[in-house]
Amino acid sequence: MELATLAGGCFWCTEAIFQRLKGVEKVVSGYTGGTTENPTYEEVCSGKTGHAEAIQITFDPKVLTYKDLLTVFFKLHDPTTLNKQGADVGTQYRSSIFYHSDSQKKTAEDVVAQFIARHEFKDPIVTEIVTFKKFYEAEPNHKNFYNRNQGSSYCQIIIDPKIQKLYKEFGDMVVDKSI
Numbered sequence: 001m002e003l004a005t006l007a008g009g010c011f012w013c014t015e016a017i018f019q020r021l022k023g024v025e026k027v028v029s030g031y032t033g034g035t036t037e038n039p040t041y042e043e044v045c046s047g048k049t050g051h052a053e054a055i056q057i058t059f060d061p062k063v064l065t066y067k068d069l070l071t072v073f074f075k076l077h078d079p080t081t082l083n084k085q086g087a088d089v090g091t092q093y094r095s096s097i098f099y100h101s102d103s104q105k106k107t108a109e110d111v112v113a114q115f116i117a118r119h120e121f122k123d124p125i126v127t128e129i130v131t132f133k134k135f136y137e138a139e140p141n142h143k144n145f146y147n148r149n150q151g152s153s154y155c156q157i158i159i160d161p162k163i164q165k166l167y168k169e170f171g172d173m174v175v176d177k178s179i
Contacts, residue, residue, distance in 0.1 A: 007052035008077035009085025016146035023063025080123035
């Protein structure tokens with residue numbers, strides 16, 4: 001098993017997407033990339049900790065490659081908006097890849113270069129590629145949020161369309177097609 005740590009806006013959204021991929025054993029919401037030890041959700045939302053809302057993915061690279069994970073990541077959030085995803089604004093919502101090895105760093109750089117070469121986005125990609133340092137798990141009420149709250153308006157308006165896009169663009173990689 002390998003670890004991947006990604007930040008692409010609200011962790012409720014990214015967690016729900018990556019939980020549905022074949023080869024993913026576990027997805028944990030949390031915080032990374034900042035300076036405050038053991039930050040709380042409220043502290044991260046203040047923008048003063050330097051942390052991003054992120055997910056840590058445990059995956060089987062024989063089933064799903066790191067490149068596959070990054071392709072899904074880039075297609076299911078906007079990597080061209082600095083510190084913003086939809087209505088969520090602030091450094092905690094930045095687009096970041098926190099690599100765990102030189103190999104992951106190289107793969108991330110290659111994937112970004114491929115998206116740029118194919119002109120996949122109208123604006124420049126602002127996703128940062130940075131060394132992973134420490135991950136802090138989110139509070140229990142933020143973990144597995146979508147699966148516990150599918151009836152909420154946030155989940156129906158914001159997360160459901162992302163999951164539907166996942167099914168449409170990556171259907172062969174999806175293990176769970178329920179909403």
